[in-house]
Amino acid sequence: MLKELSLFERLEADSSRAYSTGIDHQSLIGSVKSNLQQMLNVREGSVSPLPDYGMPDFNDLVYEFPDAIYQLQVAIRQFLLRYEPRIDEVLVSYIPDSTQPLQLKYQVEVSLKSASEASGTFQFETVITGSGQAFVRAA
Template sequence: MRKEHSLLDRLDNEVLPASYTTKFDWNAFLDSVTLNIQNMLNVRVGSVKALHQFGMPDFNDVVNQFPDAVLYIRNAIQHFIEEYEPRLESVSVYYVPDPDQPLHMKYAIEGTLRYQEQVSRVAFDTVLTGSGQATVRI
């Protein structure tokens, strides 16, 4: 059985006390997945002492290898989400070129969210800035 909230949500005292309820909230579930993906994409490999492989590579190390960096980052995002966000199934990640913002790399993340009998295809827009920070939006 999958949980409505991520582990980090459950540990975050500021978020959870007001959000406990016996009724499932699909929007809260979707927001939790979105925030968890964003938080995950902002963790760098090696920064979690207990799990050395947890995190994304430093994008600044590969961005100068353009266009190969596009595929490398896409694969890293997809693998990381498949490994550490089990609420999102059938994950696909696509690069979205944006000539108006050459220092940003945009990716679309698509997948399926399932909670008991409810199933929905979802898509997230992800932007990686020149500083390596990621933002994720529904």
């Protein structure tokens, strides 16, 4: 059952747990979502060995509106595909919200590599606040 966990989750797991080749898809999806939220909250350039790891600083993009909306959309897709090895396809769509002008909302659809078509795709929304913090929630 540990196969669906991220590396850090496996390192923290109780070493007495038995390994299995089966995959619990709900645990896998939960683990991927948790990792994606952590990833989306890392600023580009903050991990010195991987200078391209992270999201562009939202404050740097403020002056490039409305192009910043598309730039973040592309950045989210490329970043997730490059650094989350358990996914193989990402579709990111901007969701306009005139009631929250200092936030950008995106719907993200993710396909998992190791799953069948029906159980291997999930969606979530990510909201990027004016301070650059990202929140992941069910779509």
